[in-house]
Amino acid sequence: MKIRTLRLLAKEGTANVYKNKLMSFASLITIMTTLFVLGLVLLVIVNVISNLEAKKQDLQVKFYLRVDASRMEQEEVAMFIENGRASGVVSEYQYESREQAYENAKKDLKHESLMEGLTPDNFAEGYFVSLTDPNDSDQFIAKLKLLSGIDSQWITYPKDELDKITGVVRVFNYAAIFVLAVLMIISVLLISNTIRLTVFARRKEIEIMKYVGANDWFIRFPFIIEGMIIGLLGALLSHLLTSQTYGWIKDGLNNLFSSIKISDLQLIEFDQFAIRILVVYIIFGTTIGIIGSLMSVKKHLNV
Amino acid sequence: MIRFVDTTKVYSNGVVGIKNLTLRIEKGEFVFVIGASGSGKSTFLKLIMHEETPSEGEVYVNGYSVHNMPKSEVPYLRRSLGVVFQxxxxxxxxxxxxxxxxxxxxxxxxxxxxxxxxxxxxxxxxxxxxxxxxxxxxxxxxxxxxxxxxxxxxxPAVLIADEPTGNLDPKTSLEIMELLDEINQRGTTVIVATHEKSIVDAMKKRVITLDRGELVSDVQKGLYTDEN
Incomplete structure (x- = not known):
């Protein structure tokens, strides 16, 4: 097909959006609401994942130096951790000196008698390290073991908990893909139903075009453009609706969480995901529009 | 130009549209196809424009073998035809x-x-x-x-008209027929299916008469009543 013809047909499709106002509106609402539902479901999943990821950050590698570690060895460990922070492997850490360890122990142990005869020198220096990427923990621990100042049996990391969280995050990731797929299918069915009505109303037109000798693409193309435009408009409107609704829900829930003291649960900002959601919406909206158009025109082309 | 060779069309519900029809229409002819409702006039035209395909036999139009035509070629056949509907x-x-x-x-x-x-x-x-x-x-x-x-x-090489004056008053009908005649004078083959006696009789063209799908008569410069 020539460019000239494509341009002509694109113009035709654009004009049809306006000429068939009612059907365009119905399709637009359908796309908008399905994308809206899709977006909210995705945002719930993203929130669950992001809160779980935040939980992962709370998991710390804890280790203690040998009580008899030399000054050189102490400095070597301090240097290693500082380097880790500089290179971004370590996100933050707390250092516990012998004195602090002694004080903490005194606080924890209610019976003074148990502390009798102990001085800070009997305690080891400790580090509590948060990793930027909890998945690096194995590697990080392996390196710690190479440092002679560290008592390798006192390196601990809640690996079980990490694995559990990682497992749950994976489940939610699959859930996201599943939800996307299901909603995609539902949307296509919904929209093709709406477009089918449009096409049914215009089947006579299609028939005439066929009798005059138009080939299938000549007939399909304007419908594709029409579906694309409606899909795009639906995506944009839905994005607006989603951002407003989400902002409202987020404020409400964050207030609720802080009022019932679960302040470590935090809903993410919409702005963080605004672009990604818009891209998903546009891809979905236009694809749904195009597939819907193709499906509903198909039946009437066999004249 | 247009050739039917022992063509039969039986619809899926068993109704016979056309039965063992063999005829030719040459370039530049003006042909009336007449008969009562259900005589097969419309089927005849539908077979020419590939709206229906024959159950048996062959149909050739403007060099296309319409009876075994790939779907993708249909638009090209139709572009070589001009079609007018009631x-x-x-x-x-x-x-x-x-x-x-x-x-x-x-x-x-x-x-x-x-x-x-x-x-x-x-x-x-x-x-x-x-x-x-x-x-x-x-x-x-x-x-x-x-x-x-x-x-x-x-x-187009061929102009097909299915009851083109069916929804028109007699005066307008005649004007349309005069136009068709004029078009024919310029070299276009014209095929008109109709059951309007007055028009057929006035024009004195080739008349093909169908009855229950079968060819009853085919006369040059015929009248609507020629079969009797």
């Missing part, structure tokens, strides 16, 4: 001009070609003034003339 079939949301231009856009004619040919076609059917009118703003006769202009604009 119920006009104009695109409702296009003006008269755009309806005629549409037939040329399909064959991807050059815009300047379209700008030249469409007014000519509208002029030929005497409706240059109605170029900007929409179908619903025109009378039946006017609409049918626009359909004729659309059928002609690509200079």
């Amino acid at each position: 119920d006009f079939r104009l695109l409702p949301n296009k003006t008269a001009y755009d309806n005629v231009a549409f037939a040329m856009q399909i064959v991807e004619a050059l815009p300047r070609e379209i700008r030249r040919q469409v007014p000519l076609a509208l002029g030929l059917v005497g409706l240059s003034k109605k170029a900007r009118a929409y179908p619903e703003q025109m009378s039946g006769g006017e609409q049918q003339r626009i359909v004729l202009a659309r059928a002609l604009v690509n200079n």
